[in-house]
Amino acid sequence: MTGLSLNEAAALARKAARGAGHDWGMAEEAGRAVRWLSARGLPALDALAAMLAAPACAPRLREGTLDADGPLCPIRAGAAVSDLACLPGFAGLRLRQVRTPLLALPFAAAAARATGRAVRLTGAGGATTDGHALALHGDWLATTDLTLTLCDITLVPVPPIHRAQVAPSALAALDALAARTCAPATETSRRLGAGP
Amino acid sequence: MTLALRPPAQVMRLERLGALHQTRLSFMRQLTRRMAAEGWRFARPVWRIGADGTGHAVLTATGPARTYSLVAFAHDLAPEARTDRVIAEAWDATFALFDGVPGEADIARLARNVPLQEAGRLDARCLTLSRANRSERAWDMVVSALASGRQPEAEALARVGYLMRTTAVYGSGKFGAADRESYAYRPELAAPFQAEMLTVYLIRAFVRDLAEHAARIRNPDAPRLDPALAETLGIGNSTGLGMAPFLVNHPGLLNNWIAARETAIARIRALPAAAPEARALFGDLLARARADLSRWTTAHPRQAPRVARLRRDLTWLSRQPDPLGGPAPWDMLCRRAEGLSPEACELVHSLILEPYPDLVDDLAATMSCPDDGQEPLEGAMPVATLRRLLRETHGDALDADWDAPEATARLWYVSEEKQEPRLAERADEPLEQWEQPLAPLRDAARLWRALSVLPDDRPAAHLLLDAPQHRAAIRRVQLAARAPYGEIRDNTLAAGMVPVDMLRANLSFFGATRFDPRSDRWLRICMFAGAPYPEALTEACADLWVYPSAP
Numbered sequence: 001m002t003g004l005s006l007n008e009a010a011a012l013a014r015k016a017a018r019g020a021g022h023d024w025g026m027a028e029e030a031g032r033a034v035r036w037l038s039a040r041g042l043p044a045l046d047a048l049a050a051m052l053a054a055p056a057c058a059p060r061l062r063e064g065t066l067d068a069d070g071p072l073c074p075i076r077a078g079a080a081v082s083d084l085a086c087l088p089g090f091a092g093l094r095l096r097q098v099r100t101p102l103l104a105l106p107f108a109a110a111a112a113r114a115t116g117r118a119v120r121l122t123g124a125g126g127a128t129t130d131g132h133a134l135a136l137h138g139d140w141l142a143t144t145d146l147t148l149t150l151c152d153i154t155l156v157p158v159p160p161i162h163r164a165q166v167a168p169s170a171l172a173a174l175d176a177l178a179a180r181t182c183a184p185a186t187e188t189s190r191r192l193g194a195g196p
Numbered sequence: 197m198t199l200a201l202r203p204p205a206q207v208m209r210l211e212r213l214g215a216l217h218q219t220r221l222s223f224m225r226q227l228t229r230r231m232a233a234e235g236w237r238f239a240r241p242v243w244r245i246g247a248d249g250t251g252h253a254v255l256t257a258t259g260p261a262r263t264y265s266l267v268a269f270a271h272d273l274a275p276e277a278r279t280d281r282v283i284a285e286a287w288d289a290t291f292a293l294f295d296g297v298p299g300e301a302d303i304a305r306l307a308r309n310v311p312l313q314e315a316g317r318l319d320a321r322c323l324t325l326s327r328a329n330r331s332e333r334a335w336d337m338v339v340s341a342l343a344s345g346r347q348p349e350a351e352a353l354a355r356v357g358y359l360m361r362t363t364a365v366y367g368s369g370k371f372g373a374a375d376r377e378s379y380a381y382r383p384e385l386a387a388p389f390q391a392e393m394l395t396v397y398l399i400r401a402f403v404r405d406l407a408e409h410a411a412r413i414r415n416p417d418a419p420r421l422d423p424a425l426a427e428t429l430g431i432g433n434s435t436g437l438g439m440a441p442f443l444v445n446h447p448g449l450l451n452n453w454i455a456a457r458e459t460a461i462a463r464i465r466a467l468p469a470a471a472p473e474a475r476a477l478f479g480d481l482l483a484r485a486r487a488d489l490s491r492w493t494t495a496h497p498r499q500a501p502r503v504a505r506l507r508r509d510l511t512w513l514s515r516q517p518d519p520l521g522g523p524a525p526w527d528m529l530c531r532r533a534e535g536l537s538p539e540a541c542e543l544v545h546s547l548i549l550e551p552y553p554d555l556v557d558d559l560a561a562t563m564s565c566p567d568d569g570q571e572p573l574e575g576a577m578p579v580a581t582l583r584r585l586l587r588e589t590h591g592d593a594l595d596a597d598w599d600a601p602e603a604t605a606r607l608w609y610v611s612e613e614k615q616e617p618r619l620a621e622r623a624d625e626p627l628e629q630w631e632q633p634l635a636p637l638r639d640a641a642r643l644w645r646a647l648s649v650l651p652d653d654r655p656a657a658h659l660l661l662d663a664p665q666h667r668a669a670i671r672r673v674q675l676a677a678r679a680p681y682g683e684i685r686d687n688t689l690a691a692g693m694v695p696v697d698m699l700r701a702n703l704s705f706f707g708a709t710r711f712d713p714r715s716d717r718w719l720r721i722c723m724f725a726g727a728p729y730p731e732a733l734t735e736a737c738a739d740l741w742v743y744p745s746a747p
Contacts, residue, residue: 005320006377007369024633025667032570061661076664083575083657114572162320162378183630185613 001165004045009164010035012174013048017075019180020052029107030075036106038164040134044103049170051075051100052177064089067096071144074098078107081148085111093148095121101143105134108148117150130155199462204680205591207454213684214697215502215538216704218742219546220553221456224707225739226560227393228727230384232738234260238401238730241297245270245406247413252307253405255398256297257730259384264323264391265294266398267306270406273329287313287327288360289406293395295321295374313364318372323379323391325371328360328399331432335359335407342411342418347425354428354491357710357722360403361432365392380564388449388564389706400431400724423732428744430725433708436718437617440698441608444634447675447682449565453705454681456559457545463555464548465527474551475520481550484743485543486510488709491725491744496713498694502539509540550740571678573671575657579650582673586644589676589683593637594644596687605691608634619695619717635689636672643669709742 004012014031018024030048037044057068059077061084066077077095081104084090090111098104105127112119112131120128123146125138133155166174206212218225242254249272256265273288292310294302302321309316313327334356341348367389369375379385404426411418443450470478489507494500513519513536519529526548533544549556586594596603607622609630617634620627633639643666650659656670676683687693695717703711708721726741728734 003319003372005369005372006375008372023665023667025669025671026664028668058664059661061658079664079667080657080661083573083660086574086576087655087657110572114574160377162375179612181610181630182612182615183609183627185611186625 001167002171003163003165006035006038006162006164009038009045009166012178013045015178015181016048016052016174017177019177022075026075026079029079030103033075033078033103033106034164036109037102039160039162040158041161042102042134043165043167045164045166045174046170047100047102049166049173051103053173054099056099059095064092065094065096067094071097071099074100074103078104082107082110082114085114090115091148091150095146095148097144098146099144101146102141104146105129109134115150118153118155120149120151121146122149123147128153128155133157199459199466201455201458201462204589204683205685207458208681208683208685210684210686210693210697212538212542213701214694215542216701217539217543217546218704218707218709219457219460220549220556220739221460221560221563222705222707222742223387223389223393224397224724224727225742226387227390227397228733228738228741229557229735231257231259232733232735234384236730236733238733240405242303243405243409245409248272249406249410249413252303253402254298254303255402255730257394257398262295262382262384263297264394265297266395266402267292267294267298267303267310268399268402269307269311271311287311287363288329289399289403290327291325291395291399291402292318292322293324293391293398295323295379314371316371320372320374320378322373323385324365324367324395325373326362326365326395326399328362328403328431330360331356331358334429335410338407338421339410339414342408342421343414345415345417345419347419347422350425350428353425355493357428357491357725358430358432359407360399361434361720362396362399363434364438365395365433367392367395377566380566386564387560388453393706396431396433396723397727398730400429400727401730403431404429404729423729426729427726427732427741430709430722430727433703433721433723434714434718435699435703435721437619437695439702440695440717441617441632441634443684443698443702444636444688446565446568447672448571448679449568449682451679451682452563452565455679456563458681459562460549460556460559461530461545464552465524465530467526467552468524470520470525470551475525477551478520478547479514480746481547481740481743482510482514483746485547486514487746488742488744492710492712494710494712498716499711499713502537505537506539506543509536510543512536513540513544553739571671571675573656573667574674575655575660577656577670577674578652579647579654579656579659580652582656582670583644583647585673585677586640586647589673589680590637590640590644590685593685593687594641596641598638598641598645602691603687604635604638604689606689606693608632608688622689633668635687636669636683637685637687638689639666639669640673642666643673707742 010031013034014027017030018027034044056073057070059066059080108119109129109131112129118130123143125140125143128135237258239256245251250270253268254265256263269290290311292306337348492503533541607620609627611618696713696719710722713719728737
């Protein structure tokens with residue numbers, strides 16, 4: 001395992017998500033999500049590497065459900081969750097076939113901060129966040145279909161962890177994706193583009 | 197009188213940002229004031245620099261609760277390897293700021309990594325990483341003079357202004373160093389860039405000691421550098437495009453910097469009268485600022501005439517009979533200054549803050565931004581509100597012809613080779629697939645166009661399900677409504693955009709002086725010139741050192 005600073009982890013996630021084809025705004029969400037999860041000791045970079053390794057779909061919103069014709073992208077679906085937080089119908093929102101749902105949790109936390117209420121995502125396992133702390137229950141990693149509810153509990157705050165651990169294979173995969181955001185050097189760019 | 201802040205549409209233009217000067221809120225001055233007020237103690241417990249000029253040293257700075265240590269490695273670089281490039285691979289000296297006092301094992305670990313800079317790896321005990329190269333001219337001047345038993349010639353030395361210049365000073369988690377959030381709760385590091393500024397402050401002391409050491413190698417009886425001469429020397433710095441994205445990527449933080457300065461200015465302009473002591477101090481500092489201009493040398497075709505004009509403007513101002521007579525004198529002075537060049541206008545706005553620490557210095561506590569980058573997106577906001585915010589923030593610029601080639605003539609990208617931001621001509625190089633998101637105004641205009649076909653009551657959340665590419669622009673315009681000084685009100689892709697303006701704005705908040713652009717995209721500056729060295733730091737000299745004594 002390699003330990004990165006949270007800034008490095010967020011920057012790597014942002015670049016890797018962009019390198020994998022997300023637009024910059026969504027790539028920034030990936031960076032924020034990885035920072036939030038890593039500060040809570042969760043393997044966010046490993047999850048991101050797994051998520052980006054295979055295609056995932058953008059969500060549609062139909063009758064209170066975020067779904068797609070294939071596995072749902074947890075960053076895009078998560079962003080929709082936090083965006084919908086203050087609109088009618090938020091409580092009871094369902095998410096179908098979420099890939100690596102761990103990555104959707106920071107967005108549930110953002111929704112909790114926006115609504116002032118704790119957010120619970122329940123499937124085979126469950127996750128509850130008051131916007132700051134996070135509690136995971138049951139078989140969370142195997143859960144892909146989720147239902148969102150609001151509740152009024154306060155979790156015990158845990159001090160943040162200022163290091164993000166990542167497995168070597170995940171780090172290599174993310175580095176490779178991140179490298180795609182850099183342009184190959186040309187003579188013109190060497191000559192004209194740079195400062196000192 | 198009310199506190200009317202200058203509007204963002206006036207302040208947040210590149211032309212104006214590129215004319216900002218340091219103030220008493222600058223991060224260097226916050227640092228020296230705090231260290232003096234809290235009676236920080238300084239020591240040099242380790243000095244293992246050999247007769248060949250290489251080795252390492254440790255300089256410590258101890259505040260009320262903690263000690264920080266500059267671990268410095270001297271390398272004595274061959275002249276042909278010395279360069280200003282941030283992408284160099286060897287330096288005269290390399291540094292890390294260590295959290296606490298390093299033991300032998302810590303120093304051994306740092307010795308394996310710090311000299312490698314970007315290619316090394318730090319850990320959470322390190323707050324910053326930096327490196328510096330000699331100014332060969334100033335270094336030889338000082339070392340040769342001392343080695344021959346005399347002091348260097350003051351005027352010649354002042355023309356260079358420093359013995360070494362740094363390129364990057366990395367902090368905030370770079371290369372494995374500690375994240376800012378992990379130490380931002382400490383009062384001494386709560387203000388922005390305090391760890392970085394402390395690093396440079398200690399580097400300056402180390403570099404002076406190293407020059408004296410080099411002279412003593414040649415002549416064991418070499419005198420120390422005259423403290424008055426040493427004090428005039430700062431640490432140089434070369435800053436390039438790598439810093440330009442910072443302002444764009446930290447709108448909340450930028451807002452807090454500019455808002456603090458503008459609030460301070462508004463408070464002083466609102467004063468109905470100026471006490472005689474305040475007027476006298478202003479007059480004194482105006483004279484000293486003019487004296488400092490004689491040391492601001494630049495040959496840059498855009499900046500040199502600006503400095504010349506600044507000299508003329510300040511001379512004119514200093515000849516005005518009783519410029520602070522009459523009611524609301526500071527406001528009247530600022531109104532006059534608006535008729536001068538942007539350089540002079542902003543210098544006057546900086547100077548009026550000096551007599552009023554009681555009205556200004558509390559704003560220092562508002563200049564960090566704990567939520568930086570974590571600001572929420574309001575998904576319930578309807579399209580009509582987004583349109584209004586876009587118009588309020590960007591005004592007529594939304595209606596410009598964004599399809600015209602000159603509107604997006606430039607393109608920001610990062611090169612694979614050195615991982616550094618670069619700027620290209622869009623038409624000349626096929627780089628669009630690697631374009632960096634550093635054009636908030638262009639993106640706002642794209643959002644504006646997309647909104648024009650949508651119903652007023654459509655919430656942002658629904659819009660973003662279909663058009664995620666507008667996410668960053670929506671987030672930014674919502675933030676701009678809360679943090680209006682966070683957004684540059686100019687096109688960062690325009691054909692005539694000068695990146696150095698962005699760098700200057702950033703560096704002025706650090707407290708840098710003597711901006712010397714070397715092209716439109718990099719510049720040299722001076723840091724801590726005039727500041728007391730650690731052993732001489734007292735409350736009496738901790739603040740106004742940035743203004744040299746008038747001749």
